[in-house]
Amino acid sequence: MSNDTIKKVLIGVVALVILIPLLPKLAQLMPEPVTLDAVEPAFTNASLAVSDVVKSDNPGLGAVEGISMTVNGTSVVVYKFDDEGKIATQLEYQKPDAGSAIVETWNLSESLGAAKPKNRPSSAARNGMFMITATGEDKTLNSKIVQIFKGL
Numbered sequence: 001m002s003n004d005t006i007k008k009v010l011i012g013v014v015a016l017v018i019l020i021p022l023l024p025k026l027a028q029l030m031p032e033p034v035t036l037d038a039v040e041p042a043f044t045n046a047s048l049a050v051s052d053v054v055k056s057d058n059p060g061l062g063a064v065e066g067i068s069m070t071v072n073g074t075s076v077v078v079y080k081f082d083d084e085g086k087i088a089t090q091l092e093y094q095k096p097d098a099g100s101a102i103v104e105t106w107n108l109s110e111s112l113g114a115a116k117p118k119n120r121p122s123s124a125a126r127n128g129m130f131m132i133t134a135t136g137e138d139k140t141l142n143s144k145i146v147q148i149f150k151g152l
Contacts, residue, residue, distance in 0.1 A: 034130050034152045036067045039078050046148050048072050062086040063131075071145055074136030078149070081129050091131055094124035125150055 043050050052070045059066025063079035081087040122135040123142040134145040
């Protein structure tokens with residue numbers, strides 16, 4: 001072997017010897033993956049009251065698992081998907097379409113004599129292969145719930 005090859009091998013061995021003790025510390029810096037079991041404690045740790053927790057193996061929307069709960073009076077459902085396409089599609093379905101948003105913002109239906117819509121505000125977000133929907137009267141609480149979920 002040539003001197004250059006020996007130098008490269010020695011540098012590699014020295015680098016490995018230095019990095020091996022640091023691997024456990026680097027592993028601690030990696031975020032833990034999101035799980036359905038981590039959702040409820042996250043809301044509880046944020047001083048929100050969690051009740052009526054129900055896990056489901058068939059929650060709908062094409063998800064493989066889900067958990068529904070009430071958080072400070074807001075209905076919250078967390079879905080676990082196994083397919084990127086399904087979660088992307090369902091997240092888009094949760095967003096209001098542009099026409100409905102304009103009608104609601106400008107109160108067009110009421111100005112034409114229609115009854116006031118009784119839609120409850122809803123927020124949705126994605127975190128990896130999980131999606132959350134928060135539906136309740138308080139939009140700021142919905143947003144807070146979604147932000148807590150995104151921070152998992």
